[in-house]
Amino acid sequence: MLRFVTLHCAETAASLSGFIEQLNSCAKSAGFDICAAVQDTPLPEVDGVIVLVSAADSFAALNARLLALSDGYRNKAVSIVRLTEGGAGQPVDEPLRATLLHYGACFIYPHGLLVEETGVSPGAVKTWLAGFSKFAAAIKMWRALEGVSIESAALESQRPQLAHINILTRDLEASQAFYREIFGARYCYNLGPRKVVMELNGFDFFIEQSSDFVYPAGYHIGIRALPEDVQRIADKVAADDNIVLVKGNGPAPGYHQGPDNVRTAVYFEDPDGLVVEVYSSEIEMIETNRRLLLDQL
CATH class of the missing domain: 3.40.50.360 (Flavodoxin domain)
Known part of the structure; x- marks a missing residue:
C-alpha cells in the first residue's frame, strides 16, 4: 500500500x-x-x-x-x-x-x-x-532494487515461471477463432486430434475438446494489458452480440475503472462459458511486482 x-x-x-x-x-x-x-x-x-x-x-x-x-x-x-x-x-x-x-x-x-x-x-x-x-x-x-546487480537480476528472471494453462471447449474451431480475433492469439500446433496449442505474447495455452464439463462459479482466467488495450478490447466485445459481458469484480457488466483511477478491467465469457478478465495493473501490482521491472533489465 x-x-x-x-x-x-x-x-x-x-x-x-x-x-x-x-x-x-x-x-x-x-x-x-x-x-x-x-x-x-x-x-x-x-x-x-x-x-x-x-x-x-x-x-x-x-x-x-x-x-x-x-x-x-x-x-x-x-x-x-x-x-x-x-x-x-x-x-x-x-x-x-x-x-x-x-x-x-x-x-x-x-x-x-x-x-x-x-x-x-x-x-x-x-x-x-x-x-x-x-x-x-x-x-x-x-x-x-537498489544494489541489485545485472547478474542477480538475471538469476531472478530464471526463477520458475507459470508457462501455460489448459482450457476446455466443445468446438475447437470456434474457440481458436475467438482467441485469435479478440486477442490476436496465434495457432502453434496440434497435440493430437482433440487439442491445439496457441500462443499469446509468449504465454502458451492449450485448448482441449471435451463434451462434458462446466466451469465452476468464480473460475476465470486473467489477461493483463495496457489501459488503452483494455478499452479497445472492451469496445470490441461490447459490439459483438454473441459475447456475454459479466460483472466480475466490477460494479456492473462492462468496462470499468478501479478506485485507484489506474486499474481498468472488463469481464466476458468465451464461447464455452469460461470467464475472461482483461485488466490493467493496479497500483499495488506496480509497486510490488519486481518482475515487471526486472524483465526490462
Whole structure:
C-alpha cells in the first residue's frame, strides 16, 4: 500500500483546506494512506511527499524546513501543489525544487498541480493523484532494487515461471477463432486430434475438446494489458452480440475503472462459458511486482 504525507505551513493548510479534504477522500477510496507532517518532528516513513505552497509563503521558512527534513524525502517521490493567488508575492515552487533536489536527491513529479482560489474539481484531484501514485510506485520499486546487480537480476528472471494453462471447449474451431480475433492469439500446433496449442505474447495455452464439463462459479482466467488495450478490447466485445459481458469484480457488466483511477478491467465469457478478465495493473501490482521491472533489465 502506498503512503503519502502532506507538508505545509498552517496558513497554506487553511487556504488549501478544500483541496486537502478532496485529496484525503480520493486517497482513502483508492486504498492509499495519507497523513500530514507534524511541525518539529521527522517525516514518517512514506513513499511520497506532497508539498503544499502558496505565493504568500516565506521561502526562507519553507526552505529551512525542507532542509531539516531532507532525510525523510531522500530518494522519494515528491510533488508540489501550489495555490494561485492573484499577485500575492512571487511563486516559491521553483526555488524549492532546487532545495529538494540538492539536499534530498528526491524524484520530483513533473506534473505539479495549481489550485485556484475557487478550488479544484474532484475529477482533477483524482486524475492528478492517479498520476502521482504511479510515479511514487515506480520510485518505490526502484528503491527495492537498489544494489541489485545485472547478474542477480538475471538469476531472478530464471526463477520458475507459470508457462501455460489448459482450457476446455466443445468446438475447437470456434474457440481458436475467438482467441485469435479478440486477442490476436496465434495457432502453434496440434497435440493430437482433440487439442491445439496457441500462443499469446509468449504465454502458451492449450485448448482441449471435451463434451462434458462446466466451469465452476468464480473460475476465470486473467489477461493483463495496457489501459488503452483494455478499452479497445472492451469496445470490441461490447459490439459483438454473441459475447456475454459479466460483472466480475466490477460494479456492473462492462468496462470499468478501479478506485485507484489506474486499474481498468472488463469481464466476458468465451464461447464455452469460461470467464475472461482483461485488466490493467493496479497500483499495488506496480509497486510490488519486481518482475515487471526486472524483465526490462
